Amino acid sequence: MAKKESRRSFLELATALIGGILSLAAGIPLIGFAISPAFKKPESKWVDLGLADRLKNSRFKKVDYTFMAKDGWVQATKKRSVYVTDAGNGEWSVFSRTCSHLGCLVRWDAQEESFLCPCHGAIFDKTGAVVAGPPPEPLQKLETKVEAGILYVKET
Numbered sequence: 001m002a003k004k005e006s007r008r009s010f011l012e013l014a015t016a017l018i019g020g021i022l023s024l025a026a027g028i029p030l031i032g033f034a035i036s037p038a039f040k041k042p043e044s045k046w047v048d049l050g051l052a053d054r055l056k057n058s059r060f061k062k063v064d065y066t067f068m069a070k071d072g073w074v075q076a077t078k079k080r081s082v083y084v085t086d087a088g089n090g091e092w093s094v095f096s097r098t099c100s101h102l103g104c105l106v107r108w109d110a111q112e113e114s115f116l117c118p119c120h121g122a123i124f125d126k127t128g129a130v131v132a133g134p135p136p137e138p139l140q141k142l143e144t145k146v147e148a149g150i151l152y153v154k155e156t
């Protein structure tokens, strides 16, 4: 009787062990598949801002645009607002309007020659550097290129 009992215990233990190993073998790849997008570096892409000729000699012209971005499992349309300026020599500067403090939208003040943030009084100069207020970093300056007469900015 005791021998039958120990065989039963052994079989139960062996079944539980094999079941556990199979669950781990199937579960680890599934968990990796589910969470891996969170660890992927976001893709950057070039976004069309329009004809470079149309924007030529712009002096901190506000341009709004949308683009498709993938964030983890979610593919969504994102809106962005930037200021475009052209020194007239083909050197483009495109500044994000997102304040580096808490993300409010800055506006260009032509008289002050500065970007002003309405939320906590930050002031950025025309190079995007912080002049006053709490922002820890300058305004983001986006990478640009002109191809086939179209001005592009690099989005991440």
Ligand code: FES
Binding pocket: 099, 100, 101, 102, 103, 104, 117, 118, 119, 120, 121, 122, 133, 134, 135
């Ligand atoms: S969000 Fe711009 S200063 Fe705080």
